[in-house]
Amino acid sequence: MTLDLVHFTPVASLSGGLLIGGAAALLILGSGRILGAAGLYAGLVLAPAQMWRWFWLAGLVAAPLLARLIWTIPAPLFPGSPITLLVAGLLVGFGARLGSGCTSGHGVCGLSRLSPRSLAATSIFMATGFLVVFAVRHLVS
Amino acid sequence: MVRNAFALAAGLAFGLGLCLSGMYGPQKVLGFLDITGAWDPSLAFVMGGAIAVALPAFALARRQRLSWSGEPIELPPTRPIDWPLALGAVVFGAGWGLSGVCPGPGLVDLGFLSAGAAIFVVAMTVGVFAHGALEAGLRGRRPIAQDA
Numbered sequence: 540m541t542l543d544l545v546h547f548t549p550v551a552s553l554s555g556g557l558l559i560g561g562a563a564a565l566l567i568l569g570s571g572r573i574l575g576a577a578g579l580y581a582g583l584v585l586a587p588a589q590m591w592r593w594f595w596l597a598g599l600v601a602a603p604l605l606a607r608l609i610w611t612i613p614a615p616l617f618p619g620s621p622i623t624l625l626v627a628g629l630l631v632g633f634g635a636r637l638g639s640g641c642t643s644g645h646g647v648c649g650l651s652r653l654s655p656r657s658l659a660a661t662s663i664f665m666a667t668g669f670l671v672v673f674a675v676r677h678l679v680s
Numbered sequence: 681m682v683r684n685a686f687a688l689a690a691g692l693a694f695g696l697g698l699c700l701s702g703m704y705g706p707q708k709v710l711g712f713l714d715i716t717g718a719w720d721p722s723l724a725f726v727m728g729g730a731i732a733v734a735l736p737a738f739a740l741a742r743r744q745r746l747s748w749s750g751e752p753i754e755l756p757p758t759r760p761i762d763w764p765l766a767l768g769a770v771v772f773g774a775g776w777g778l779s780g781v782c783p784g785p786g787l788v789d790l791g792f793l794s795a796g797a798a799i800f801v802v803a804m805t806v807g808v809f810a811h812g813a814l815e816a817g818l819r820g821r822r823p824i825a826q827d828a
Contacts, residue, residue: 544705545707546720547722549721551700551701552702552722552725553725553729554700554701555700555702556701556728556729556730556732557697557729557730557733558693558697559694559726559729559730560730560732560733562692562693562697563737563738564737565690565693566687566690567737567741567753568740568741569682569685569690571683571747571749571754573754576783576784577783577808581808584808585808591687594684594685595691596691596787597688597691598688598692598693598695599784599788599791600787601691602692603695603704603788603789603792605696606699610700613705614792615704615789615794615796617706618707619779624779624781624800624803625803626775627775627779627781627800628781628800628801628802628804629803629806629807629810630772631776631782631783631804632803632804632806632810633771633810633811634768634770634773635768635782636768636811636812637767637771638765638768638771639756639764641783641784642783642784645769648738650731651731651734652738652742654758656760656765659761659765660765663769663770664770664773667772669715671777672713672715675777676714677716677717
C-alpha cells in the first residue's frame with residue numbers, strides 16, 4: 540500500500556488514529572504518563588537523565604524505518620523557507636510549553652480525559668491554524 | 681526496565697500511527713488546516729480513532745494508582761482555563777499553521793533524515809528553553825515585586 544498525502548484517506552487515517560490511541564493507552568497504563576509529544580520532549584531536554592523518555596524518542600524516530608518495510612511511504616514535504624520553519628519551530632516549542640500541551644497532549648489525551656482545558660486549547664490552536672493557513676494560502680499568495 | 685519497554689512500545693506505536701495516518705507529512709496536515717481550499721478532513725479521523733481507544737484507557741487509568749510497570753499513574757490536576765493556556769494555544773497554532781508541523785510529527789520526521797525536520801526540532805528546542813528561561817525569570821522577579 541502506498542500512503543497517500545494528497546487525498547482524503549478515511550480508512551488509513553482512522554487506522555493510524557487507533558494506533559496513536561493505542562500508544563497513549565500503553566504509556567498511561569504501562570508507564571503512568573500522558574502521551575504528549577511536546578511535554579515528553581521538553582522533559583527530555585530539560586531533564587536528560589530520565590532514561591524512559593529516551594526509549595520513547597527512540598521508538599518514535601525508529602518508526603519510519605519500520606513503516607518503510609510495511610508501506611510505500613512518500614517523503615514528508617516541508618513548506619516554505621528554512622526561515623519559516625525556524626520561526627514555526629520556535630512558536631510551536633514556546634506555545635506548547637506556555638499552553639501546557641500540543642496536538643497529542645491536548646488534542647488526543649486531554650480530550651480523551653474529558654478535560655475542559657484541553658478542549659479549550661484544542662479549539663484555540665485549531666482555529667488559529669485555520670486562520671494562519673487561510674492567510675498564508677489565500678490572502679498573501 | 682519495564683517502564684522503558686512500555687515507553688519504547690508507545691513511541692513505536694505513536695510513530696507508526698503518525699505514518700499510517702499520513703500525519704507525518706506537513707502537506708497532509710496543511711490539507712486539513714486549509715478549510716477554504718481542497719479540504720482534506722483526514723486529521724479529524726485520526727483524532728476520532730485515537731480518542732476511541734484512549735478514552736476508555738484513561739477511564740481505566742483514573743481508577744488505578746499504579747501503572748503496569750509499578751510507577752504511579754500521573755494525571756494532570758484539574759485547573760481552570762487561564763490566559764497562559766489560551767495565549768500558548770494561539771502561539772502554538774500560529775507555528776502549526778505556518779509549517780503544518782507539531783511536535784510529534786516533527787520528531788518522527790527525524791527518522792526520514794529530513795533537513796526540514798532537523799531545522800524545526802532545533803528551533804522547537806530553543807522555544808522550550810526560551811519558555812523555561814522566561815518562567816524562571818518571572819518566578820525570580822515575583823518575590824521582589826511583592827516586597828516592593
